[in-house]
Amino acid sequence: MTMVEILVAMAIVSMMMFGVWRSFSATITATEVTEEVQERYSTIRNSMDRMSAEISSAYLSFNRRPEETRHYTLFEGRSSTSGDSLTFSSFAHLRIRRDANESDQTVIQYFLAEDAEDSKRTHLYRRETRRLTGDLPEDLRRYAPAYVMCEDVESLEFRYWDPSREDWLDEWRTTAIDQQPDRLPPRVEIKMGIKGEDNEIQYFVTQTTLPMQEKIDLGK
Numbered sequence: 001m002t003m004v005e006i007l008v009a010m011a012i013v014s015m016m017m018f019g020v021w022r023s024f025s026a027t028i029t030a031t032e033v034t035e036e037v038q039e040r041y042s043t044i045r046n047s048m049d050r051m052s053a054e055i056s057s058a059y060l061s062f063n064r065r066p067e068e069t070r071h072y073t074l075f076e077g078r079s080s081t082s083g084d085s086l087t088f089s090s091f092a093h094l095r096i097r098r099d100a101n102e103s104d105q106t107v108i109q110y111f112l113a114e115d116a117e118d119s120k121r122t123h124l125y126r127r128e129t130r131r132l133t134g135d136l137p138e139d140l141r142r143y144a145p146a147y148v149m150c151e152d153v154e155s156l157e158f159r160y161w162d163p164s165r166e167d168w169l170d171e172w173r174t175t176a177i178d179q180q181p182d183r184l185p186p187r188v189e190i191k192m193g194i195k196g197e198d199n200e201i202q203y204f205v206t207q208t209t210l211p212m213q214e215k216i217d218l219g220k
Helices: 003-056 137-142
Strands: 075-078 085-090 106-114 122-129 146-150 153-162 167-169 187-195 201-209
Touching: 003 085, 003 146, 003 187, 003 201, 085 137, 106 137, 106 146, 106 153, 122 137, 122 153
Parallel strands: none
Antiparallel strands: 075 085, 085 106, 106 122, 122 146, 153 167, 153 187, 187 201
16 A cells, blocks of 8 residues: 555544544533533422422411411512512421421512622522511511522512402412401412523413412411
């Protein structure tokens, strides 16, 4: 074989190897992108499922003296241009330690807020108290920290079905006399807006029911 033939053969082999490498590289990149997308959607689904489950355990009780101004059980859905918030008493608390001085009663809060280190990012936060404190939603930060439940959430909306009006309401407040005192909505709609790779906002919507419509008496 001449030197030219050897060089031509080496060039052909190099081109074949480069083609194979590009094919494997494209496959690996596509697999990584698919895994990231699946992980992202899994986080979103888990967040929606958890909110649905915890909201469905919401309740109100009679355990409040007539002269008491604080509401130990509540359902406060507030609408805002920066994102809705929802604070409610629920039987969804999970005790981590067996001997912990806690019960399954808790107050849970969902809201949107900016990232502590990057103001351009907005996350869905979850706050939970281990006891019924009787404080207003804006004061719960004194008792429990908030943790990121889902990253990079562009919008959060809650709607509440009012059977008396046969319409969806943007707010539901059991602590206000002129709103919905002492009654829960039978259904809640959850809508989250997530920005995709193309910067288009995708909306994820689900509904949950609240079976405990009647106020309960924990003293009996």
